[in-house]
Amino acid sequence: MITRADFDIIASWVSPKSRVLDLGCGDGSLLRHLADSKQVRGYGIENDEPSLIKCIDNRVNVIQTNLESGMKEMADHSFDVVILSQTLQAIKHTEAVVSEMLRVGREAIVTFPNFGYWKHRLQIGLAGKMPVSDDLPYQWYDTPNVHLFTIHDFEEFCRHRGYRINNRRVLSGDNETTFLPNLTGTLALYKISVG
Amino acid sequence: MFATQQFAHFDTPLALASGAVLPAYDLAFETYGRLNETRSNAILICHALNASHHVAGTYEHEPDNVGWWDNMVGPGKPVDTDRFFVIGVNNLGSCFGSSGPTTINPANGKRWGADFPLVTVEDWVDSHARLLDHLGISTLAAVMGGSLGGMQALAWASRYPDRVKNALVIAAAPNLSAQNIAFNEVARQAIMSDPAFHAGAFAEHDTVPRDGLTVARMIGHITYISDDQMEAKFGRGLREGLKFSFAPEFQIESYLRYQGEKFSGYYDANTYLRVTKALDYFDPARNFGGDLARALAGVTARMLVISFTTDWRFSPARSREIVKALLDADKDVTYAEIEAPHGHDAFLLENPQYLAVVRHYLNQIEGVEA
Numbered sequence: 419m420i421t422r423a424d425f426d427i428i429a430s431w432v433s434p435k436s437r438v439l440d441l442g443c444g445d446g447s448l449l450r451h452l453a454d455s456k457q458v459r460g461y462g463i464e465n466d467e468p469s470l471i472k473c474i475d476n477r478v479n480v481i482q483t484n485l486e487s488g489m490k491e492m493a494d495h496s497f498d499v500v501i502l503s504q505t506l507q508a509i510k511h512t513e514a515v516v517s518e519m520l521r522v523g524r525e526a527i528v529t530f531p532n533f534g535y536w537k538h539r540l541q542i543g544l545a546g547k548m549p550v551s552d553d554l555p556y557q558w559y560d561t562p563n564v565h566l567f568t569i570h571d572f573e574e575f576c577r578h579r580g581y582r583i584n585n586r587r588v589l590s591g592d593n594e595t596t597f598l599p600n601l602t603g604t605l606a607l608y609k610i611s612v613g
Numbered sequence: 614m615f616a617t618q619q620f621a622h623f624d625t626p627l628a629l630a631s632g633a634v635l636p637a638y639d640l641a642f643e644t645y646g647r648l649n650e651t652r653s654n655a656i657l658i659c660h661a662l663n664a665s666h667h668v669a670g671t672y673e674h675e676p677d678n679v680g681w682w683d684n685m686v687g688p689g690k691p692v693d694t695d696r697f698f699v700i701g702v703n704n705l706g707s708c709f710g711s712s713g714p715t716t717i718n719p720a721n722g723k724r725w726g727a728d729f730p731l732v733t734v735e736d737w738v739d740s741h742a743r744l745l746d747h748l749g750i751s752t753l754a755a756v757m758g759g760s761l762g763g764m765q766a767l768a769w770a771s772r773y774p775d776r777v778k779n780a781l782v783i784a785a786a787p788n789l790s791a792q793n794i795a796f797n798e799v800a801r802q803a804i805m806s807d808p809a810f811h812a813g814a815f816a817e818h819d820t821v822p823r824d825g826l827t828v829a830r831m832i833g834h835i836t837y838i839s840d841d842q843m844e845a846k847f848g849r850g851l852r853e854g855l856k857f858s859f860a861p862e863f864q865i866e867s868y869l870r871y872q873g874e875k876f877s878g879y880y881d882a883n884t885y886l887r888v889t890k891a892l893d894y895f896d897p898a899r900n901f902g903g904d905l906a907r908a909l910a911g912v913t914a915r916m917l918v919i920s921f922t923t924d925w926r927f928s929p930a931r932s933r934e935i936v937k938a939l940l941d942a943d944k945d946v947t948y949a950e951i952e953a954p955h956g957h958d959a960f961l962l963e964n965p966q967y968l969a970v971v972r973h974y975l976n977q978i979e980g981v982e983a
Contacts, residue, residue, distance in 0.1 A: 437943070459943065467966050470949060474973040481936060481948045491937050 423592045424607060428501065428527055429455045431585055431609050436498035439463065439523060441485050441515075442505040446473035453478065461497075463488045486511060489518045497523040504605070506530045507563040513579070520612050525584065529607045532588070534568030534600040552591075553604045569600040576610055585609040614670035614687055614694070616643045616680065618710065621747045627705075627740060630894075633730035637719055640744050641703040641710025642666045645686065646694035648750070654981035655698045655750045657741060658682065659758030659765035662833070662888050663880055665709035668701035669694070684963055691972035696981065697754060705740050706732040706887040714813070714883035727813025731887055734761070734895045738768045742776065754981050756914075757781035757971075759960035760927065761888070764895050767935065770914045771897060777914040779978055781971065784924055784960035786931035787905050787938070788896035793926065796836055797889040800829035804882045813883050822882045827873035829885055834872050839923035839956030898938075905938035915945040917974050919967065921959035922952050947974070 425448060432438060434456050440449050443462025446469075452458045462480040464470055473480035481488065486509060489500075500523030502515070507530050509515050519526040531553035532538075538549035548558040556563065567575075569588065576583055588595050588603035595602045620639050627635040643666050648655060658668045660681070669686035672678050686692040686699055703711040706729060714729040745753070756769040756777050763785025770780040789797070804810055807825030811818045838846075847865040861867040901907040916939055920932035929950050939946040949970045953959035959967070 459945075461940065461946075467952075471966075471969055471973050474947060474970065475977060477977050479945050479947050481940075481946070482950045483933075483948070491933070493941060496941070 423589055423594075424503070424529055424605060425451050427587050427589075427607050428452070428503070428529070431527060432456050432458060432499055435459070437496070439489075439492075439497045439500045441489075441500065441502045441519070443473060443478070443480060444469050444503075446476035446478040446480060448501070448503060449473075449478040450476045485509070486515055489522050492522045494521055495524050499523055499525050499527055499609075501527045503527075503529050504531065507533075507565050507567065510564055512565055512575075516575075516579070516581070520581065520610070525609055525611045527607070527609050528572075529605060530567070530572070532569050532600065532603045532606050533566040534570065535604050536601045539601075551604070569603060569606050572606065572608065576608075580613060581610045582613060583608055583610055614645065615673045616645065616667060616670040618643055618666070618672075620710065621744055623740075623743055623747075625743070627736070627743075629730055629736045630733040631731050635705070635712070635730065638705060638712035638740070639710075639716070640705070640712075640740060642744060643668065643680075643701045644748075645669055645699040645701075646697055648698040648748075649981065652750050653752065653754060654696065655700060655745070655748075655753050656692060656975075657745070657753050657756045657769070658686065658692075658699060658701045659737075659741070659756065659762035659769075660701070660704065661758065661760040661762045662892070663876070664762075665707065666701040666703040666711075667709070668699065682961065684961075685968070685971065691968045692757070692975060693972075697975070700744070700748070702741055702744055704732070704737045704888075706730075706884060706891070708881035708884040713881070714887070715816075715881050724816050725883075726816055727883055729883065729887070731890050733891050734764050734768050735772060737891070738765055738772050741765075741769070742773055745776070751776065753777050753779075754978055755779040755781060755975065757783065758785075759783040760785060760957065761892055761895075764892075767909075768895075768897065770912045770916065771909050774911050774913040778980075779917065779974075780912075780914045781917045781919070781974070782932075782935060783919045784921055784927055784932075784957060785918075785935070786927040787898060787934050789893055790931075794893050796832055797893055800832045801886050801889055803828035803832065804885060807882075810882060813886075815882065821877070823874075823877040826877035826880060826882050826885065827870070830873040830876035830880075831869040834869055836926040837957045839925065839954060841923060842955050845954070905934065906941035909938050909942050909944065912939070912942065912944050916947070917970075918946060918948045919960075919970060920948075920950050921955070921957070921967075922950060923954055924957045924959060926957040 438458045438460045440462045443464050449460040500519040541549040587607045588599035589605040664681040667680045669680035669683045688695050703709045706713045708715045714725045718725045756766045758766045763782040766780045767782045804825035807822035809820040810822040850864040897908040898905040920929040936948045951967045
């Protein structure tokens, strides 16, 4: 569920005319937005047939392949930025994918739903149930999300792996939040690089 | 939609990759749809091994003679002739109307036969460019083809970057593998070892190396179908039970013989030899130390590459080599890997996702109106 707010933040982190790879690019609307606003040369990776057609309709370059293995053949630092938008939580090999993103790209932009959002905490803490919300709209038994994590978890992950956090913004719904972001934030956006 | 076969004659000599020169030649072609005022809506269709310029529709007096890509090209079809002006051209060296072994050599008034020079994919593309000149078309909205036709589309994009806005490279490969060449060589040996071949001068002996052509086609046909598809279609099915003889007993045997014999009735042996050689020779990276990205450095067209999951003749991995080279060369490229059970032949068949990819891709091409 991509909103314009996170589009605009991502666009503000992308240099004009840079070379961008969007992993799991969906219908290509983010790449279209980046092409229109930043004149990037963008490529998407997408394995879903209907989404592929929508990318073609959006006039963006899209490569049909598996997101987790599709970067293998790509050269080191062949992209300025590699984007993984609201998909990290649905990926099996989290570490490997982030590491590949930072091999193929000079920087990586990762956005994810914050499991630490207070309503999620209430659902699990008080109701004793797995959270269901606008940003996590699935039941436990049909969710594509295999790794749920919080803003704190991600920052700890970056520290352990030696990734530098170059930018962070947190949204609560469509608005930015800076007050206790791990509690009030629904969507976190990071720009990271190696070292 | 009725098609009309047309011919264009060229007097300007064509220098071929082999060093030979064709002093004059003819190209057979057909067109569908209407060329717009700005001449910006032309799509060139390149054909594969045994096809021709008869891409779509039928002939007025031959209602059963349907073009080989009729499911792809026509009014309202993925390549929509209500919007695009589509050109089908028969390649030099073929046997369906363009100059080739079965046409007359103007130098001596005799059939070319074995004397027709060997031609390459690049030679074909150069001759197509002259056909465009003849038609008054400077730039193609798109060039497209499957298999060997896809190789021509790729060659078009790198050889004439100013003349191609989009190239659709379908079920192709950046070159033939050793296994691909091996199959071609067995097919050629089948033809050349047929006693009726007479070193290519079979017409002078009033004969045709039909047995050799039949075997060549049988070999080719095996590589066009996936193992699964062959199993599903024929399995170990028998025609009439075991006979303990060498007559066709298994259904796959009679199918291949039927296909081979049908083919040998209309296809020219000298053409088969030349077309398989053109396939073997195709290797745009050869002059760039094997670096395909460098070979494609000059491409300006937007590229659409399509492969089919069960194609083992030109597998998805081969298409991905093209995609990788285009990515490395910083070109616009889209790649679709179509789930299809049919093997290499899938590029000619109905497949909703495949046809949708082509339809949507061509729909978003701009600047072809008016």
